[in-house]
Structure formats: structure tokens, C-alpha cells
Amino acid sequence: MPKKKTPFSKDAKFAELLTEDRRLLQLLPRFGIGLGFGDRNVEQVCQINHVNTDLFLMICEIYSESGYKPEKHELQHIDMGDLLSYLKASHLYYLDERFPHIEEHLQRIIDACGQKYGPMLSHFYDDYKQEVMRHIKYYEEEVVFPYIEALLNGKRTDSYKIDEFEHNHTNIQDTLDDMMNILLKYLPGDILPKERIEISYDIMELSDDLNRHSLIEERILIPCVESLENAKP
Amino acid sequence: MSNRVIICETSEIIANGLADIIDGMAQFDVVARIDSPEHLSERILSTDANVLVINPALLGYQNKEFLSDLGKEHPNLIAVALLTSCLDHSCLTPYIGVIEINDTRSKIISKMNEFAQSETTKNADDVELSKRETDVLVAVAKGMMNKEIADQMNISIHTVISHRKNITRKTGIKSVSGLTVYALLNNLIDEKDLI
Numbered sequence: 001m002p003k004k005k006t007p008f009s010k011d012a013k014f015a016e017l018l019t020e021d022r023r024l025l026q027l028l029p030r031f032g033i034g035l036g037f038g039d040r041n042v043e044q045v046c047q048i049n050h051v052n053t054d055l056f057l058m059i060c061e062i063y064s065e066s067g068y069k070p071e072k073h074e075l076q077h078i079d080m081g082d083l084l085s086y087l088k089a090s091h092l093y094y095l096d097e098r099f100p101h102i103e104e105h106l107q108r109i110i111d112a113c114g115q116k117y118g119p120m121l122s123h124f125y126d127d128y129k130q131e132v133m134r135h136i137k138y139y140e141e142e143v144v145f146p147y148i149e150a151l152l153n154g155k156r157t158d159s160y161k162i163d164e165f166e167h168n169h170t171n172i173q174d175t176l177d178d179m180m181n182i183l184l185k186y187l188p189g190d191i192l193p194k195e196r197i198e199i200s201y202d203i204m205e206l207s208d209d210l211n212r213h214s215l216i217e218e219r220i221l222i223p224c225v226e227s228l229e230n231a232k233p
Numbered sequence: 234m235s236n237r238v239i240i241c242e243t244s245e246i247i248a249n250g251l252a253d254i255i256d257g258m259a260q261f262d263v264v265a266r267i268d269s270p271e272h273l274s275e276r277i278l279s280t281d282a283n284v285l286v287i288n289p290a291l292l293g294y295q296n297k298e299f300l301s302d303l304g305k306e307h308p309n310l311i312a313v314a315l316l317t318s319c320l321d322h323s324c325l326t327p328y329i330g331v332i333e334i335n336d337t338r339s340k341i342i343s344k345m346n347e348f349a350q351s352e353t354t355k356n357a358d359d360v361e362l363s364k365r366e367t368d369v370l371v372a373v374a375k376g377m378m379n380k381e382i383a384d385q386m387n388i389s390i391h392t393v394i395s396h397r398k399n400i401t402r403k404t405g406i407k408s409v410s411g412l413t414v415y416a417l418l419n420n421l422i423d424e425k426d427l428i
Contacts (some may be wrong), residue, residue: 117417120413127410177405179411187403
């Protein structure tokens with residue numbers, strides 16, 4: 001099948017990527033790509049910022065087309081170290097920016113709910129947050145990533161294998177969807193409607209972002225680690 | 234959306250012949266063929282079937298009771314009678330319609346389409362939680378496990394799971410903590426009920 005022409009090529013203007021899909025903007029800080037890139041093309045911008053161009057383009061594709069799945073041979077050029085730094089930067093973005101932002105809005109809604117609904121809403125959110133922390137911090141960052149880093153350093157261990165990877169993001173997304181339903185459908189209508197509409201946009205965006213994030217893990221990270229595991233020592 | 238059909242009939246010739254006709258229709262897939270109504274409910278659950286074509290002779294005089302129990306466990310299920318012999322017509326009232334042994338292929342096709350149509354309308358109206366579903370929801374919200382709920386309500390674990398599927402379909406809420414909030418907001422439980 002001939003490869004269809006996309007703006008996702010090395011010699012396309014970097015700025016064109018962002019007009020093609022504005023969600024790609026949020027990727028820049030995670031890659032450490034600064035603004036002010038002028039009219040440079042994708043490859044130049046990546047080089048200046050010490051970013052692996054192949055990985056950058058692949059992740060852009062996953063963000064703007066959910067059906068996209070990189071071929072095996074394309075994955076050979078991926079630098080695992082870069083991929084891990086990207087995933088860690090995404091985690092930081094969720095934990096240090098997105099969640100606190102949503103919490104701030106939510107706290108105002110919780111306060112407005114008063115004694116009747118406030119505590120349960122706050123309880124619901126706390127449970128959810130714990131689940132997120134457990135998956136991202138205590139599982140991925142403390143079990144999976146160190147395992148991969150050890151593999152990269154040539155250390156093999158039998159205590160963990162990547163096919164045990166917990167696809168826990170579905171849970172995290174389901175609960176986010178539940179939160180949307182509660183905020184829009186089931187909380188009494190007169191409690192801070194404007195705030196609730198605003199927070200819904202943030203939640204939808206986060207839910208979509210988390211969805212792409214798990215696609216990156218499924219379609220890039222896991223196959224790459226599998227081939228590392230199968231490589232001859 | 235495609236309809237998933239279970240055929241329950243003792244005669245292999247008849248069951249396979251009917252399956253062939255139904256499988257040829259774009260909107261229908263035959264997901265199971267069984268020769269007795271035993272374990273029917275479990276099969277419906279495991280195959281996620283929404284249409285049951287069954288020979289009423291297999292149920293004798295218990296058609297009404299059997300189908301009404303089945304309907305409680307699988308509210309989206311439509312039951313079609315497959316008539317192969319003369320039968321007391323009172324047996325046929327619980328069915329949405331009847332396919333007769335002498336029906337032609339085209340007649341069966343048009344009947345099946347008509348039955349499936351009436352199912353979609355039924356689905357659209359069906360948004361309120363039933364009494365049974367509300368009971369299950371309350372139990373889930375209180376933190377009970379499926380097994381405990383089944384024991385307390387005297388129903389099978391499969392039935393509990395099927396109720397929970399319907400609760401999620403109707404409310405849009407999937408997580409246990411989300412269902413708890415839903416139950417509190419709708420005054421189905423009290424904060425005091427929670428551990």
C-alpha cells in the first residue's frame with residue numbers, strides 16, 4: 001500500500017504539524033521543545049532540541065490518528081531511552097499539571113455541594129486519584145521502567161516480563177467517564193453549572209490524552225521491550 | 234448493530250436449516266445452537282445473545298414461567314417461537330412472534346427483520362432501572378461482591394452480572410465508586426449505609 005501523504009514528515013514545516021492537529025501543542029513541553037521555532041522543518045527543530053525525530057513523528061501520528069500502528073521495522077530506529085523520558089515527562093504532566101488543575105475546579109464544586117453531596121464527591125475523586133497514582137507511580141515508574149532500564153544495561157531478570165504489563169488505563173478512563181456523567185447528568189443542576197461545563201472540557205481532554213498515552217505504551221513501548229527481551233545476550 | 238441469535242431445537246435438520254437461513258441475513262449471526270433449554274441462561278450470557286429462537290414444545294406447559302424468568306435476567310432478549318407441530322396457542326403468548334415449519338425462506342427473513350425492529354423500539358424506551366436492578370445497584374453501592382449479592386437475593390451470579398451490565402448501560406456509569414455516588418445522589422442509599 002502506498003504511504004499516504006501526511007504532514008508528518010521530516011521535511012514538513014514544523015508549524016504545519018501544529019495547524020494540522022492542535023492537540024500536538026501539548027506534546028512540545030514533554031519533548032522539551034521550546035517555542036519560537038520559526039519556519040524550520042520538523043527535523044531541524046528536533047535536532048536543535050535533541051529529540052529523536054522518528055519517535056517524535058510516531059507519537060504525533062498516534063495522537064492525530066488513533067488507528068495508526070507503527071510497523072515492526074519502523075520501531076527498530078526508536079531509542080528506548082528517549083521513549084522512556086517522553087513517557088516520564090507525560091506522567092509528570094498528568095500528575096503535576098492536569099490533575100491539580102482539575103482538582104482546583106472540582107474543589108469549588110465540592111464546596112458548593114455542601115454537606116449533602118460534597119463528601120461523597122470528594123471521596124469518589126480521592127479513590128480515583130489513588131488508582132491513578134498506583135498505576136503511574138507505584139507500578140509503571142517503580143516496576144516497569146526500572147525493569148526496562150536494567151534490560152537496556154544488559155541486566156536480565158526473571159522477576160518480571162513485559163507481557164505481564166497491566167493495561168490499567170482502561171480503569172482510569174472508565175472512572176473519568178463516570179465523573180463526567182456524575183458532573184453533567186446526576187448532580188443537581190443548580191450547583192455551579194458554568195464551572196461544571198468548564199471542568200468537563202478538561203476531563204474530556206485528559207481522557208483523550210490518557211487514551212493516546214496507553215496506545216503509545218501498547219504500540220511502541222511493549223513491542224520494543226519484547227524485542228529487547230528476545231534479543232540474544 | 235447485528236443481532237446475536239441462539240437457536241434451541243432438538244431436531245438437527247430443523248436447527249441447521251434455520252441457522253442457514255438466519256446466518257444468510259446481514260443483520261443476524263447465529264451464535265449458538267443447543268438442543269435443550271438446560272443452561273440456556275448461561276449460554277445467553279456467555280454468547281451475549283439478544284434473540285432466542287426456541288421450540289415451545291421443549292418447555293411444555295412452562296413456557297410462560299420460563300420465559301418470564303429469562304426475561305428478568307436478560308431484559309434485552311427477544312423470544313421467538315419455532316413451531317414444528319400443533320400446539321396449544323396459549324403457549325405462544327409470551328413470544329414476540331412465531332416462525333412456522335412451513336414458512337418459506339423469504340417469509341422467515343421478513344419475520345426476523347420485523348421482530349428485531351420491535352426490539353430496537355423496546356430498547357429505546359427502556360432507560361429506567363427496574364426494581365431488581367435498583368436492588369442490585371444498592372447492594373453494589375454498599376460494597377457487596379457479586380457472590381454476596383447473589384446469595385442475599387437468591388439469584389445466580391450470572392443474573393447479578395447481567396443486572397450490572399444493564400445498570401451500566403442505563404446509567405452510563407461503570408465503576409463501583411461511580412455507582413455509589415449515583416445511588417447517593419438518587420437517595421437510594423444513605424451515607425450511613427457506607428462502611
